[in-house]
Amino acid sequence: MMVEDELAMIDPENEDFDPETESEEDEEEQQVVKLAEPSKTAVYNRDGLLERLADISWPDDLDWTHRLNIDREEQEEVDVNDDLAREHSFYTQGLEGIRQAYANFHSTGEPFLRPSDYYAEMVKSDVHMEKVKSRLLAEKKRIEESEERRKARENKKLAKEVQAQKMKERTKQKKQEIESVKKWRKQRQQSGFDKEDASGLDLAFDGGDANKPFQRSNKKRLGVSPGDRSGGRATFGGKGKGFDKKRKSREFRDSKFGFGGRKGLKKQNTAETTNDFGAFHKGDCSAPKNKRTKR
Amino acid sequence: MGKKRKHSETGAAANENKEETAVERPKRTLLGFKDGSSTTTEQQQKESSIATFRNKEKxxxxxxxxxxxxxxxxxxxxxxxxxxxxxxxxxxxxxxxxxxxxxxxxxxxxxxxxxxxxxxxxxxxxxxxxxxxxxxxxxxxxxxxxxxxxxxxxxxxxxxxxxxxxxxxxxxxxxxxxxxxxxxxxxxxxxxxxxxxxxxxxxxxxxxxxxxxxxxxxxxxxxxxGTAQKIxxxxxxxxxxxxxxxxxxxxxxxxxxxxxxxxxxxxxxxxxAPNQIRSLEKKQKAGKYAKKVKAKTRRKMHQLSNPLEVDEFADMWKE
Structure with a gap:
């Protein structure tokens, strides 16, 4: 507790610098330590105090301009540990004080505030004020930047949401369209339209296929490599229909191994290919390349 | 002029009849005690006291x-x-x-x-x-x-x-x-x-x-x-x-x-006193180890005095 207190004393930087919301832990700590109840032996010489007061005090009828004091009636108790409330009460005391002082000065016609063209030495030097200003500016900039960052983050979040919404809508629309087409067909079927001119339209919307209109059929043809668009027919030209049995195995082997021999051998790594990183584009692709070029 | 004086003046106006007879407590000024025999002299004295008062605080x-x-x-x-x-x-x-x-x-x-x-x-x-x-x-x-x-x-x-x-x-x-x-x-x-x-x-x-x-x-x-210096x-x-x-x-x-x-x-x-606060804190800190040891021994004593009952189902599954 006290160590913290000392740190706060030594290091002025460890406080929050906003004048309104500073954390003054050192003060709090000081407030906490206090006798629970007043000690009985404490001296309190009321008469002596009043006597001394009478001794030192200035004459009662002294002009106010000598004293410049203003008393302020306190409205309510302020919690000491509530920094904000405490500072606010001080501030309002000061503000009300100067308002009253202004009224007093106004009645006597004395100048009050410093005119703007009156230059004289100030309590804080210009160098110091420059520092204060730069600090304020830096603070402002920092706040603005963080605000911007926060906004960007929020925008990103929002964009994501919007995107998701759009996708949802799109799928919904698609579903709806499909639904409507189904409905339309049903209607057509019910009305008996289809018998007459089925040939034209029914090809397009044929049976179960209509449910998944643009899907590739999942049927795998035997002996056809997945990339082969011709369905394995390209591997052999037009041949007679008589050699059905032989052709089947031939077809299989051809499609498996290709026409010009086994493909597998070509695909295997060799000494050169293992050392070749030229086509390697994962992560930091530039580093190995550079190494190679250096060599 | 000061507020106090105004107040006294109004007070004087309120009981102007009794003014002569009323015995006021003598007031202190820098020049000594003043006797409030009449308002005019009092005022004069006030004026003079104000004129002579000079704050020479250093x-x-x-x-x-x-x-x-x-x-x-x-x-x-x-x-x-x-x-x-x-x-x-x-x-x-x-x-x-x-x-x-x-x-x-x-x-x-x-x-x-x-x-x-x-x-x-x-x-x-x-x-x-x-x-x-x-x-x-x-x-x-x-x-x-x-x-x-x-x-x-x-x-x-x-x-x-x-x-x-x-x-x-x-x-x-x-x-x-x-x-x-x-x-x-x-x-x-x-x-x-x-x-x-x-x-x-x-x-x-x-x-x-x-x-x-x-x-x-x-x-x-x-x-x-603007240019006005007055507020x-x-x-x-x-x-x-x-x-x-x-x-x-x-x-x-x-x-x-x-x-x-x-x-x-x-x-x-x-x-x-801050010294007292610090010493108190130190004392609190110093007691930490002793407290721990004490707690340990107490726990041990407690365990010894209240042994656990033998669980009858303990070896039930250890056939």
Whole structure:
């Protein structure tokens, strides 16, 4: 507790610098330590105090301009540990004080505030004020930047949401369209339209296929490599229909191994290919390349 | 003219018949007691007393040796705030007791003294004394913020007279009353002091909170409208305060009748010395290990005295 207190004393930087919301832990700590109840032996010489007061005090009828004091009636108790409330009460005391002082000065016609063209030495030097200003500016900039960052983050979040919404809508629309087409067909079927001119339209919307209109059929043809668009027919030209049995195995082997021999051998790594990183584009692709070029 | 006088005048108007016969308590002035035989002479006397009154307050500001830099800066801040002060060299804290300091103040022809005493490099005590024979107060200073801190953004003329505002709790008890009078005399710049400036652009706030005196210094900032140097009512509403600093919080410990000594008039019944606080804390920390050992042995004893009952189902599944 006290160590913290000392740190706060030594290091002025460890406080929050906003004048309104500073954390003054050192003060709090000081407030906490206090006798629970007043000690009985404490001296309190009321008469002596009043006597001394009478001794030192200035004459009662002294002009106010000598004293410049203003008393302020306190409205309510302020919690000491509530920094904000405490500072606010001080501030309002000061503000009300100067308002009253202004009224007093106004009645006597004395100048009050410093005119703007009156230059004289100030309590804080210009160098110091420059520092204060730069600090304020830096603070402002920092706040603005963080605000911007926060906004960007929020925008990103929002964009994501919007995107998701759009996708949802799109799928919904698609579903709806499909639904409507189904409905339309049903209607057509019910009305008996289809018998007459089925040939034209029914090809397009044929049976179960209509449910998944643009899907590739999942049927795998035997002996056809997945990339082969011709369905394995390209591997052999037009041949007679008589050699059905032989052709089947031939077809299989051809499609498996290709026409010009086994493909597998070509695909295997060799000494050169293992050392070749030229086509390697994962992560930091530039580093190995550079190494190679250096060599 | 002052408020008080007006008040007395109105009072006089109320009972003008009894005025001659009423025996008033003699009032003190700087010139001595005055006898209120008739209002005209009283007024004349008042006038003369006002004319002759001259505030010749001069404050000696010093500190003890081995003061830490933060407290030294606080002292320097106060020096810059009080144009009627005189700063002196550090005083050896051993011989800072009573007589030497009084001598020093007299030597510098000052009428009051602010003495900053730093102990152990961490606790700051402030003595505030009216010097030849007036009372003196010893404070513990907490929560020090100096003017150099960058969060205090205000600035004001050096040497302009401050307006002193006091919270109303200063009038509640005699010791606060005494403190208020002392603050007013020591922190207020004398009128027509040669180093003072003719304008008022800052305000000192003395406030009592939790039996501590809190000090704040604010700049009065007012948005200027056009070329006019006079302020009108509208501007008054727009007036704001900007804190200049320093800030500190004074915890009164004792009030003595003499300067730097003499019989005690007041003693803070709630005061705990920082040394005591620290020792208490240390004691608490020191007890930690002993407590642990004790707890351990106690636990052991407890376990021995209350052995666990043998569980009848313990080897049920261990066939």
């Amino acid at each position: 404050v000696l500001v010093t500190c003890s040796r081995r003061i830490s830099y933060r407290y030294r800066h606080l002292m320097l801040n106060l020096v810059s705030l009080l144009p009627h002060c005189k700063k002196d060299n550090k005083v050896e804290s051993k011989d800072s007791k009573g007589a030497t300091l009084n001598e020093l103040v007299e030597l510098k022809s000052c009428s009051s003294c602010l003495f900053f005493e730093c102990r152990k490099g961490k606790d700051l005590y402030m003595w505030m004394a009216k010097c030849p024979n007036g009372p003196s107060v010893k404070f513990l200073v907490n929560a020090v913020h100096t003017m150099e801190e960058l969060k205090l953004t205000g600035n004001h003329l050096k040497g302009s007279r401050p307006i002193l505002t006091f919270s109303s709790s200063f009038d509640k008890q005699p010791h606060w009353k005494l403190l208020k009078e002392m603050f007013m005399q020591i922190f207020g710049t004398p009128k027509d002091h040669r180093k003072s400036k003719p304008f008022y652009d800052h305000v000192f706030v003395f406030s009592i909170l939790d039996d501590h005196v809190w000090f704040r210094n604010y700049q009065i900032s007012c948005p200027h409208t 009108d009512r509208g501007d008054l509403e727009k007036m704001t305060l900007v804190e200049v600093g320093p800030r500190f919080c004074l915890n009164p410990i004792k009030i003595f009748a003499g300067s730097f000594g003499g019989p005690t008039l007041y003693e803070n019944p709630f005061y705990v």
